[in-house]
Amino acid sequence: MSERRGLLFVYTGDGKGKTTAALGLVLRALGRGLRPRVFQFIKHERAAFGEHRALERLGVPIEGLGDGFSWRSRDLEKSAELARTGWQRAAEAIASGDWDLVVLDEVTYPLNFGWLDLDEVLEVLRTRPRNVHVVLTGRDAPAELVELADTVTEMRKVKHAYDAGVPAQKGIEH
Numbered sequence: 001m002s003e004r005r006g007l008l009f010v011y012t013g014d015g016k017g018k019t020t021a022a023l024g025l026v027l028r029a030l031g032r033g034l035r036p037r038v039f040q041f042i043k044h045e046r047a048a049f050g051e052h053r054a055l056e057r058l059g060v061p062i063e064g065l066g067d068g069f070s071w072r073s074r075d076l077e078k079s080a081e082l083a084r085t086g087w088q089r090a091a092e093a094i095a096s097g098d099w100d101l102v103v104l105d106e107v108t109y110p111l112n113f114g115w116l117d118l119d120e121v122l123e124v125l126r127t128r129p130r131n132v133h134v135v136l137t138g139r140d141a142p143a144e145l146v147e148l149a150d151t152v153t154e155m156r157k158v159k160h161a162y163d164a165g166v167p168a169q170k171g172i173e174h
Contacts, residue, residue, distance in 0.1 A: 015155030044066055107137065
Protein backbone atom coordinates (compact mmCIF):
# COMPACT_ATOMS: atom_id res chain seq x y z
CA MET A 1 0.00 0.00 0.00
CA SER A 2 1.41 3.42 -0.89
CA GLU A 3 2.01 6.00 1.79
CA ARG A 4 0.03 9.27 1.62
CA ARG A 5 1.72 12.16 3.41
CA GLY A 6 2.94 15.68 2.94
CA LEU A 7 6.07 15.85 0.83
CA LEU A 8 9.06 18.14 1.14
CA PHE A 9 10.36 19.60 -2.14
CA VAL A 10 13.57 21.58 -2.72
CA TYR A 11 14.16 23.48 -5.96
CA THR A 12 17.73 24.78 -6.02
CA GLY A 13 20.59 25.55 -8.42
CA ASP A 14 21.81 28.49 -10.48
CA GLY A 15 19.26 28.12 -13.26
CA LYS A 16 15.92 29.80 -13.82
CA GLY A 17 12.70 28.09 -12.89
CA LYS A 18 12.80 27.46 -9.14
CA THR A 19 9.95 29.81 -8.27
CA THR A 20 8.11 28.90 -11.46
CA ALA A 21 8.21 25.20 -10.52
CA ALA A 22 6.94 25.98 -7.03
CA LEU A 23 4.10 28.07 -8.44
CA GLY A 24 3.26 25.24 -10.82
CA LEU A 25 2.68 23.03 -7.77
CA VAL A 26 0.51 25.78 -6.28
CA LEU A 27 -1.67 25.75 -9.41
CA ARG A 28 -1.86 21.95 -9.43
CA ALA A 29 -2.81 21.91 -5.72
CA LEU A 30 -5.42 24.62 -6.19
CA GLY A 31 -6.91 22.69 -9.12
CA ARG A 32 -7.35 19.66 -6.84
CA GLY A 33 -9.05 21.64 -4.10
CA LEU A 34 -6.01 21.93 -1.83
CA ARG A 35 -5.21 25.10 0.11
CA PRO A 36 -1.85 26.61 -0.90
CA ARG A 37 -0.03 29.56 0.66
CA VAL A 38 3.14 31.30 -0.56
CA PHE A 39 5.81 33.15 1.41
CA GLN A 40 8.57 34.97 -0.50
CA PHE A 41 11.63 35.75 1.61
CA ILE A 42 13.30 38.30 -0.68
CA LYS A 43 10.43 40.16 -2.35
CA HIS A 44 8.94 42.99 -0.31
CA GLU A 45 5.38 43.13 1.00
CA ARG A 46 4.24 45.55 -1.72
CA ALA A 47 5.63 43.49 -4.61
CA ALA A 48 3.24 43.32 -7.56
CA PHE A 49 4.96 40.99 -10.00
CA GLY A 50 2.91 38.81 -12.32
CA GLU A 51 2.71 35.92 -9.89
CA HIS A 52 1.38 38.20 -7.14
CA ARG A 53 -1.37 39.55 -9.37
CA ALA A 54 -2.37 36.09 -10.61
CA LEU A 55 -2.36 34.40 -7.19
CA GLU A 56 -4.38 37.24 -5.67
CA ARG A 57 -6.99 36.76 -8.42
CA LEU A 58 -7.08 33.05 -7.59
CA GLY A 59 -7.41 33.73 -3.87
CA VAL A 60 -4.04 32.25 -2.95
CA PRO A 61 -2.32 34.13 -0.11
CA ILE A 62 1.14 35.33 -1.15
CA GLU A 63 3.30 37.39 1.17
CA GLY A 64 6.53 39.23 0.47
CA LEU A 65 8.62 39.01 3.62
CA GLY A 66 11.79 40.80 2.55
CA ASP A 67 12.95 44.20 1.36
CA GLY A 68 13.74 43.41 -2.24
CA PHE A 69 17.15 42.18 -3.25
CA SER A 70 18.59 41.76 0.24
CA TRP A 71 22.21 41.46 -0.86
CA ARG A 72 21.95 45.10 -2.00
CA SER A 73 20.19 46.26 1.18
CA ARG A 74 21.44 49.41 2.87
CA ASP A 75 20.45 47.93 6.23
CA LEU A 76 21.30 44.23 6.42
CA GLU A 77 20.17 43.98 10.04
CA LYS A 78 16.72 45.19 8.98
CA SER A 79 16.75 42.60 6.18
CA ALA A 80 17.72 39.91 8.69
CA GLU A 81 14.95 40.97 11.07
CA LEU A 82 12.39 40.85 8.24
CA ALA A 83 13.54 37.31 7.44
CA ARG A 84 13.25 36.21 11.08
CA THR A 85 9.79 37.76 11.46
CA GLY A 86 8.74 36.24 8.14
CA TRP A 87 10.03 32.83 9.20
CA GLN A 88 7.88 32.97 12.34
CA ARG A 89 4.81 33.65 10.18
CA ALA A 90 5.71 30.82 7.79
CA ALA A 91 6.51 28.39 10.63
CA GLU A 92 3.13 29.12 12.22
CA ALA A 93 1.38 28.52 8.89
CA ILE A 94 3.17 25.18 8.46
CA ALA A 95 2.51 24.05 12.03
CA SER A 96 -1.16 25.08 11.93
CA GLY A 97 -2.06 22.41 9.41
CA ASP A 98 -4.50 24.92 7.86
CA TRP A 99 -2.61 24.87 4.56
CA ASP A 100 -2.06 21.79 2.40
CA LEU A 101 0.90 23.32 0.53
CA VAL A 102 3.25 25.99 1.87
CA VAL A 103 5.86 27.52 -0.43
CA LEU A 104 8.97 29.08 1.14
CA ASP A 105 10.28 30.89 -1.92
CA GLU A 106 13.90 32.10 -1.82
CA VAL A 107 14.30 30.81 1.75
CA THR A 108 17.79 29.46 1.09
CA TYR A 109 19.17 33.01 0.99
CA PRO A 110 18.33 33.97 4.60
CA LEU A 111 19.43 30.48 5.63
CA ASN A 112 22.79 30.87 3.91
CA PHE A 113 23.23 34.45 5.20
CA GLY A 114 22.81 33.06 8.73
CA TRP A 115 19.65 35.10 9.33
CA LEU A 116 17.58 31.98 10.04
CA ASP A 117 18.62 29.08 12.25
CA LEU A 118 18.89 26.00 10.02
CA ASP A 119 18.24 23.59 12.90
CA GLU A 120 15.02 25.43 13.78
CA VAL A 121 13.84 25.33 10.16
CA LEU A 122 14.63 21.62 9.91
CA GLU A 123 12.74 20.93 13.15
CA VAL A 124 9.63 22.73 11.89
CA LEU A 125 9.81 20.75 8.66
CA ARG A 126 10.31 17.43 10.50
CA THR A 127 7.44 18.02 12.94
CA ARG A 128 4.92 19.55 10.54
CA PRO A 129 1.44 18.02 10.38
CA ARG A 130 1.39 14.87 8.28
CA ASN A 131 -0.79 16.36 5.52
CA VAL A 132 1.32 19.49 4.87
CA HIS A 133 3.45 19.64 1.73
CA VAL A 134 6.28 22.22 1.75
CA VAL A 135 8.34 23.61 -1.12
CA LEU A 136 11.61 25.47 -0.50
CA THR A 137 13.40 27.35 -3.26
CA GLY A 138 16.66 29.19 -3.77
CA ARG A 139 20.26 28.70 -4.76
CA ASP A 140 22.74 26.70 -2.69
CA ALA A 141 20.28 24.69 -0.61
CA PRO A 142 22.04 23.53 2.57
CA ALA A 143 23.05 19.85 2.53
CA GLU A 144 20.92 19.08 5.59
CA LEU A 145 17.84 20.42 3.82
CA VAL A 146 18.62 18.39 0.72
CA GLU A 147 19.02 15.28 2.88
CA LEU A 148 15.66 15.82 4.62
CA ALA A 149 13.73 16.50 1.40
CA ASP A 150 11.67 13.89 -0.42
CA THR A 151 12.27 15.45 -3.84
CA VAL A 152 15.16 17.71 -4.84
CA THR A 153 15.54 19.30 -8.24
CA GLU A 154 18.60 21.29 -9.22
CA MET A 155 18.02 23.88 -11.94
CA ARG A 156 21.19 24.35 -13.98
CA LYS A 157 21.81 27.39 -16.15
CA VAL A 158 22.82 26.42 -19.65
CA LYS A 159 22.11 29.77 -21.29
CA HIS A 160 20.26 32.92 -20.21
CA ALA A 161 19.03 35.85 -22.28
CA TYR A 162 20.27 38.32 -19.65
CA ASP A 163 23.85 37.27 -20.41
CA ALA A 164 23.29 38.49 -23.98
CA GLY A 165 22.02 41.85 -22.73
CA VAL A 166 18.29 41.07 -22.88
CA PRO A 167 16.54 42.49 -19.81
CA ALA A 168 13.93 40.59 -17.80
CA GLN A 169 10.63 40.51 -19.68
CA LYS A 170 7.44 41.67 -17.95
CA GLY A 171 5.00 38.80 -17.59
CA ILE A 172 7.70 36.21 -18.25
CA GLU A 173 10.39 36.81 -15.63
CA HIS A 174 8.60 39.20 -13.26
